[in-house]
Every structure is written in structure tokens, then in C-alpha cells.
Amino acid sequence: MRLQRRQLIKAAILLFILVIVVYVFYHGPRKILRIPERCTDEQSYEMLQHLCDLYSRNKVDGNLCPSLCQKSTLKYKSCLYFGRGKKVLLFELTDDDVIFKSKHSELDNYYHIVFQVEQDGKTVTQVPDPEMFLDMVYNTMSLAFDVDREDDRTEMVKKMWTKEVQSVDAMTVAEKESLWSLLQQDEYLLMKYFDDRHLPKIFGSCGHFYAMEYVPTGALLNPSIFSLKENLDAAPWLNRARLALGFLDLIANLDTGYGQVMHLCDVKNDNFGVRHDFSVVAIDVDMAFLEKHMQGTLKQPNCTTNEECDFFDCLGNCDFEVKQCLRHRKDNNLQAVCRKIFMARHGLPGLLRYPPHEISEEVEKLLTECVAPSDVKQLATETEVYKKLYQLLSDSLNKQLS
Structure with missing residues (x-):
């Protein structure tokens, strides 16, 4: 009995340490330590x-x-x-x-x-x-x-x-x-x-x-592992669907609200704030670039792989004939948000985790399609995956509220 108890205690401690390590890796040490x-x-x-x-x-x-x-x-x-x-x-x-x-x-x-x-x-x-x-x-x-x-x-x-x-x-x-x-x-x-x-x-x-x-990030987007209340508040699908729609509205504004596309190249939970109405604010725009500056940032010489042309979360393409990075971004803001916010990563669940059973397959399908490698030639809001995801979340929200 004592042996089993010691083994259980050791397992619990190891699990706790593992959770802390994953959390720090994902959020950065400043989230826990000053x-x-x-x-x-x-x-x-x-x-x-x-x-x-x-x-x-x-x-x-x-x-x-x-x-x-x-x-x-x-x-x-x-x-x-x-x-x-x-x-x-x-x-x-x-x-x-x-x-x-x-x-x-x-x-x-x-x-x-x-x-x-x-x-x-x-x-x-x-x-x-x-x-x-x-x-x-x-x-x-x-x-x-x-x-x-x-x-x-x-x-x-x-x-x-x-x-x-x-x-x-x-x-x-x-x-x-x-x-x-x-x-x-x-x-x-x-x-x-x-x-x-x-x-x-x-x-x-x-x-x-x-x-x-x-505009703080808030518990809904970034619940603390030490707070049961924050995790309970972040659990309901209704609020997470609202917040996901807030991200999609942000993406639409990035496409058309600044005269040219604004690219966010550092996409992570900590860089977004959430208002009481679930609208999303880009609170850290050190790595935000309007289209004309994005092209200059991506066009770098001497590449042998596509990955060498990536600029943080803005993915690039290598022209293998001349071994130079192309000027245009390979992905878009929607794909970056799908990868870094909506989907699970580093062992942690994403914002669109555990949707209602009746739409779970469709959500998974759309997110998989969203993050699939592609050479984007159109605005994020013009893509079918954006339109379908927005409609699916809106319908789900309306159903939950009715």
C-alpha cells in the first residue's frame, strides 16, 4: 500500500512538472516568473x-x-x-x-x-x-x-x-x-x-x-493553469465561439482596414487583447507589417529551402532557380491564426477545442484545410475556408443562444 502511494505521489509530481514545462514552453517564463x-x-x-x-x-x-x-x-x-x-x-x-x-x-x-x-x-x-x-x-x-x-x-x-x-x-x-x-x-x-x-x-x-x-489577454484566451475558475470560465463553447468570431473580424479588418493588407508575423495568445464584447485587439504590433513593407522583409537573398524565407509566423517561398526568397507571403493571417490560436499545439488545446458534437467533424475539417500549405493568391476573407468557418461558428452561436 505504501509503495503504491509513493508511486502515485511520484507520478503526480512528474505530471505537474511536465505541465509546467509545457506551459512555460508555450507561454514563456514571464507568464509564471517575474x-x-x-x-x-x-x-x-x-x-x-x-x-x-x-x-x-x-x-x-x-x-x-x-x-x-x-x-x-x-x-x-x-x-x-x-x-x-x-x-x-x-x-x-x-x-x-x-x-x-x-x-x-x-x-x-x-x-x-x-x-x-x-x-x-x-x-x-x-x-x-x-x-x-x-x-x-x-x-x-x-x-x-x-x-x-x-x-x-x-x-x-x-x-x-x-x-x-x-x-x-x-x-x-x-x-x-x-x-x-x-x-x-x-x-x-x-x-x-x-x-x-x-x-x-x-x-x-x-x-x-x-x-x-x-486590453488584457484574459482568461478565455489564456487561462492560468493555477486557476480553476479561469479554466472553468474558458471551457464553455459559447464564449469560445464568440471569441473565434472576434478573431475572424480582426482578420477581415487586417485585410481591408488599412489601405493595404497588414500582416501579423508574431501570432500568439499573449499578443492579443479581448474586450468585454469579445472583439479582439492586436496589442503587440512590433511585428506587424503593411504589405509594401512585408514584401521588402521577405525578399532576402541566399535561400535553399522555403523555411529559410520564413519571417516568424509569416511564411515565405524560395525561388530555387535563383536561390532567392520571393517577395510575397506564402500564407495569410487566417492561416497563422488557425495554426497558432484555433488549433491545439505543443500539447495544449486550441481555442476551438471540443466543439459541439454535431459540428466537430466540420470544424476539424475546416481547420485542417486552413493550415494546409498553399500559395495564397487572394485575401483571407475571400477564401472559402474563411467564409465556411465564419458561417459555421455563427450558426453554432445562434443555435446555442436560441
Whole structure:
């Protein structure tokens, strides 16, 4: 009896360790462990104090600088992530949680608009005049997006800055310096320029940091293995079907909502937020590329296999005759979501796990078809698998609600 009990205990411990290993492999260690030497309150306070020092010396500006540095209405709560070029903090702003982030912790890590030159043996500080600054902003925007040459450059500055702009002539050096640092951050560019429901809303900025809407991944998409409640909440098919439709709506918006297809190349649960209405938000768009940039990213030389042309979750093709990667993506956003979100992977169940018995075979068939290798020549929303999957989930949802 004692031997059997010891064997059962050992088996339970081994099973627990196996679950932890699989979970960490799938979600990353930061989901379970906070790494203090890279993400501490002390480090965060020091960084924020330096930011407020810059503000007090008129080196930076932004609509949220007074709230952060004077009124204390923008309140620090915790450090979420330091590393890989990101500084991500959780703040409270008028009773709502927001994300406060920057690509770099220090302003000096960005290119400055203020520079010093030697003239006649003296060091002279130079600042771009209003016309040059307008050109700098326009050129940045035109490289990132399909900006019309006839667009009003001043209106573009007003759109991208977080404070009211009467004229560029009236902007201070601190305002220009701060805006210029923000325009060097791809996430800020996308979210501020498009101001789209499938991207977090930008609330404002201070210096090179900006505050954006906090949309957590949530238990439905990413339940903790330590929480029975979260796993029970994530179990019902009704909510998971709603969330899957939310992903399909996101995919449709990625196809048509930005003037050209936007490709998500880092597709995992942690990179999506879920609102109360089950709409899905792309909360991490560091690896999001509009079509014209995607082609440049994929077209790399010297390949001997298709896999060498993959860019994370955006799959590529190799032209074996010339041994170069082709410019166009082999798969699409729908296929990436099917692979990484809907289907089971690494031993963990996917979002569309255990559908109702009457549609289980059809769901499995559509997901298998979705992830099948193919050279996609049409938008994801134009494919038969997208239409069938959307209709199947909608019908199932309606039946559950009736």
C-alpha cells in the first residue's frame, strides 16, 4: 500500500512538472516568473524620475507630463516587462488601467532633432526650422504609410502629436523632440495614425513614453493553469465561439482596414487583447507589417529551402532557380491564426477545442484545410475556408443562444 502511494505521489509530481514545462514552453517564463533584475519597481521609479527631470528642465513635453510629474493623476502600479527593446509599465489614469511604454528607457537612445555643430571654434546648437520639421514628419509618415503628397503637413503633425497644435511655428523644442522620439516607434506610429478599433487607443504621452489602452489577454484566451475558475470560465463553447468570431473580424479588418493588407508575423495568445464584447485587439504590433513593407522583409537573398524565407509566423517561398526568397507571403493571417490560436499545439488545446458534437467533424475539417500549405493568391476573407468557418461558428452561436 505504501509503495503504491509513493508511486502515485511520484507520478503526480512528474505530471505537474511536465505541465509546467509545457506551459512555460508555450507561454514563456514571464507568464509564471517575474525576473527581478530586469523588471523591478525600483528600476521603474528611477526611470520615471529621470523622465520627470527632463520635463522639469523643458527637455520633453506631452499632454500627460503634468499628470505624471505634477498632479500624480497618472499613477504607477507595476512593471510588466523590461527587455527586447521594450519598457512596459502598468499605470492608473482616472480610475482606468493603461499601459505606459517606450521602445527605449532613455531619450538619448532615440535620434534627436537638436544637434550641436562646431562653427568658428564655438559649439552651436541647431534646431530644425518649422519647414524642415514638417518635412521630417512628412517623410517619416510617407515611408511608413501611403501618405498622399497633397496631405496637409501641419494636419499630419496635429494628428500624430498628443497636445493641441495651433501652428508648428508655435511648438517648443521640447514638443518637437518628444514627437520625434515617438515617431521612431513603430507601434506608436500604427496606433496613432490609424486609431482603429482593433488596435489599442493612444491616450497621450510624456516625452518618449506613450500611454495606450490596456486590453488584457484574459482568461478565455489564456487561462492560468493555477486557476480553476479561469479554466472553468474558458471551457464553455459559447464564449469560445464568440471569441473565434472576434478573431475572424480582426482578420477581415487586417485585410481591408488599412489601405493595404497588414500582416501579423508574431501570432500568439499573449499578443492579443479581448474586450468585454469579445472583439479582439492586436496589442503587440512590433511585428506587424503593411504589405509594401512585408514584401521588402521577405525578399532576402541566399535561400535553399522555403523555411529559410520564413519571417516568424509569416511564411515565405524560395525561388530555387535563383536561390532567392520571393517577395510575397506564402500564407495569410487566417492561416497563422488557425495554426497558432484555433488549433491545439505543443500539447495544449486550441481555442476551438471540443466543439459541439454535431459540428466537430466540420470544424476539424475546416481547420485542417486552413493550415494546409498553399500559395495564397487572394485575401483571407475571400477564401472559402474563411467564409465556411465564419458561417459555421455563427450558426453554432445562434443555435446555442436560441
